[in-house]
Amino acid sequence: MVDLRVKIGRITLKNPVMPASGTFSEGLARVFSFDHLGAVVTKTITAELRGGNPTPRVAEVGQGMLNSIGIPSKGVLNFIDHIMPEYQRFSAPLVVSVSAPTAESFAEIVRQLNIPGIAAIEANISCPNIEEDGKAFAMRAKSTAAVVDQLRKATALPLWVKLTPNTGDVGVVARAAQDSGADALVVANTILAMSIDTETFRPRLGSIMGGYSGPAIKPIILRMVYQCAQIVDIPIIGCGGITTTEDAVEYLLAGATAVQVGTATFVRPNAMLDVVEGLTRFCERKNIDRVSELTGAVRDRGMHVDKLEALP
Amino acid sequence: MVDLRVKIGRITLKNPVMPASGTFSEGLARVFSFDHLGAVVTKTITAELRGGNPTPRVAEVGQGMLNSIGIPSKGVLNFIDHIMPEYQRFSAPLVVSVSAPTAESFAEIVRQLNIPGIAAIEANISCPNIEEDGKAFAMRAKSTAAVVDQLRKATALPLWVKLTPNTGDVGVVARAAQDSGADALVVANTILAMSIDTETFRPRLGSIMGGYSGPAIKPIILRMVYQCAQIVDIPIIGCGGITTTEDAVEYLLAGATAVQVGTATFVRPNAMLDVVEGLTRFCERKNIDRVSELTGAVRDRGMHVDKLEALP
């Protein structure tokens, strides 16, 4: 029997498969039991009430989609009173994704979540930092360090920091998050993208630009996971385009300890279950006892990138 | 009859369609005549001799591909003596793509190309700048300004600067290139990505990471063209995943004046011709007299991105 357990800091997950924030809700419990998942991750919540972005909020593009949901939120109390209970009946640890427009308000919402029943905090720092001309915290090491530092002081819960791929140097941002006290990294959020309807000449999203997700972004995020794994020691949770068991394995090999499945769940609601079962079969076929042995097992020794050669 | 001509700085192209550097060679003249193209763009050449990267150099990923060709180059003289003549028999203006590991050597190679028969220089500054720990020039505004400034002094030819998408803020890099004297921008090069063979556990590219191109990257590069178009006044040449007429139109609407077709030519060798013909038919159907009217014609007025809403 293959051991699927993985450790993310001080919590142990029964398997490395969990949903990506915002692509999942208690509604999926109508299809299967969350007891099968390594963890559950909530849609990002904010302190203030938000309506989210104008419609259309979704556009299909090739083997992926653009979304501009934004973060419709009914606030922390609504979450604690109405949403948390939905998850309590499952054994999977509850990870609460939070966001805020300033480092201070970020710390504030995390303080409100120092309550029983929450296994970890996932800080979605891919959102605009209004104190820095709206650039996402995670776009720069400095603003990342600033917010993670405050979050670390605000909570004793395991702190997962979710990075944005919309940066030129994800490695330094990752190091900054680790050095400021992150227990794990989630790599990564959606890639800023756009699509235009050539018949109407109008952007296909109500907010013009949106986040690109799905299989199409996998090679990019996988590269970022690989780069981060060279730089940080804390566990990395890979997230980007994972649809099949092989996708999950690819992320583990690149250095991830666990994976999040997002958009794939929209196309195959049972995708997460399939990956959990697939990982067991894959490890059996490869005579691997523990799925954790796959983490960072990419056979890249002796290979190198020639600095002199142009890379994109 | 639709007028397909577009102006890139002081040169006028008979139509807005040209190949992307490195995805094209005189070999394609075995399939159709380059007289049909708005311009031809050479594979990037360097002053020094280079062998390129180890194999495998290509990996198919979804609706796109990874490449790690690097820049095999036989130097400038070989180019002038053996490659340039191949293009002279065609009417399409010749754009020579160049690269170098330092700003000084960049200027040097451009000086060697101040010869008749070259219509414009395309500076591929997506390559590693060995004076700055191998980060590509185009990843930062400062190093971009430095190299473009030297290039501007080194040549009187129209100077096109090709940006990398592997940066957190393509807009400021674009502005830096314009302010340092670029006549046009090519947006953009490939996106750094990776793929791992889950059977062998080995990276699928000999140099581990490589450049992602093809339809899958279109929404990302299109967004960058749109962002750059808000910031610069010089013409933008869109390049990323363009396969069909609609793809080209989408880029023009987002703010591009012309487009480059790359990977699509590998899959449909006549893709560029199809786009040229398709643009005429599209404009006829839409009662548009000049294709140049499409540039920046996206109907985004009244729409805006809510700063408070999280975007990736």
Add this chain to the structure above:
Amino acid sequence: MLSTPAVNADENEPIRAAAAFDVADTQALVTSNAAVNAEYFHLTLAAAGLAMTAKAGQFFNIACPATDKDLPYLRRPMSVYRVVPAKGEVEFLYKVTGAGTRGLATLRAGDSTAILGPLGNGFGLDPGWKNIVVVGRGVGLATLAPLAEMAAERGIEVTAILSARTRALVMSVQRFIDAGAQVEVITDDDGSSDPDNVERLLVGLIESGRADAFFTCGSNRLMLLLKRVGATFQIPGQVAMEQQMACGLGMCFCCVRNFDSSHGPEQRRVCLDGPVFPLSEALSW
């Protein structure tokens, strides 16, 4: 929007009951998939289990096959057109409009595709109602058709006002007739579909006591008309709405629309809180 809305709570299983799985992703075998006219296809799938519990107004999120030209990625929401538990069949009536439905149209008997459902709340019939008026147009008829049998089963009289550009394009007429409905076909080409005429028809039905409730789908113009007339004469109503979707399960918040509610305007998810909404709360789309 975590609890389902007031709309016909009887018909609709509240999310809270989710512990019991009430939605399934079923790999369904294609029994037939034939063009019914220049624009529409009729798809019949062999399915069992939860799919057989689908009610009028509910929908499935359907996987659409790739073709040479199209590689649809997301699923496509389609109302259940008919369910025949006895035969283990579920049917859909769809209009070929783009990548996904072009892909669906390539399905042949013997192929199979995945359908997630039943999704959404579905129409509700108040035990007190004796006569209802169903007003539909275009694709909307696919959504409204099963309501004919559902009403018949409960001994409710149905008047169906079916609208289209031309007579040739009106669908499901026979289906409504077979279900015992009074059918009025109105078309653009003979002008009978224009608002004033439809309003006249409605008022007539109301005055003759044959309109305890309105049901509509497929036309914003008709929805607004029914809403106004319904408000004037205090006739309740339900409208099935559409919005672009990804998950169909209430997870992604792609499919929101704005609605009037007692406590001011609010956003609701069409896939979860709908697709059927009270006419009185629906807003123009």
Add this chain to the structure above:
Amino acid sequence: MLSTPAVNADENEPIRAAAAFDVADTQALVTSNAAVNAEYFHLTLAAAGLAMTAKAGQFFNIACPATDKDLPYLRRPMSVYRVVPAKGEVEFLYKVTGAGTRGLATLRAGDSTAILGPLGNGFGLDPGWKNIVVVGRGVGLATLAPLAEMAAERGIEVTAILSARTRALVMSVQRFIDAGAQVEVITDDDGSSDPDNVERLLVGLIESGRADAFFTCGSNRLMLLLKRVGATFQIPGQVAMEQQMACGLGMCFCCVRNFDSSHGPEQRRVCLDGPVFPLSEALSW
């Protein structure tokens, strides 16, 4: 690598002559596509024009259809297995290995797919040669088969040594026989395919004057053996090589391999400078 290499310049049109279009992307109709054994399919396409000029050793870059499971994006290089200008047909023999060939295997008569070619240089036959030895294995046989007729046309005697795991898997035996070739089947299961035995066979042929040149494809081991024997006995040879490709036209530099050359080791593009190379310059892959 801009001028084509020395290799049989006669067979190969130098790029410089490009002004005359000699490569075409042809939308070809599938005449048949049938499994020949557990692993291989035989595809026959109706095509005309330049495709009909394809020579032994040249190849086409073939568009592979999408399936439920696979969405192959790049084209796949396939050697021309046979060209019948009279019937306007071109044939391919391919092994189903992954996404692209799985897609190819779904093609049915009446479907069509795009083929770019003819590409590459092809085999060359020196007018001075009277007897050649063709040694192939697996997929390599598809590439070598047309060489049998090409040699026959020029009155050149062919000895074909066909290798495979088992007798059942040896292909094209009849084809070589029909072309008048002497056929030796060697297999792993009866040990006849082991290097020493093959070397014995080759030396025998050389001594009996039946080996003016060697031709091989499909096995690195056999290539190295022929190279060594050829060097010892001064027998020229040609090998058809494979490498991952994108464009097939010499544009992308994906398909390079290293070769020995008079002026030291050099990189060549398999698609443009090959796929056929002098045995003496080929390196292990």
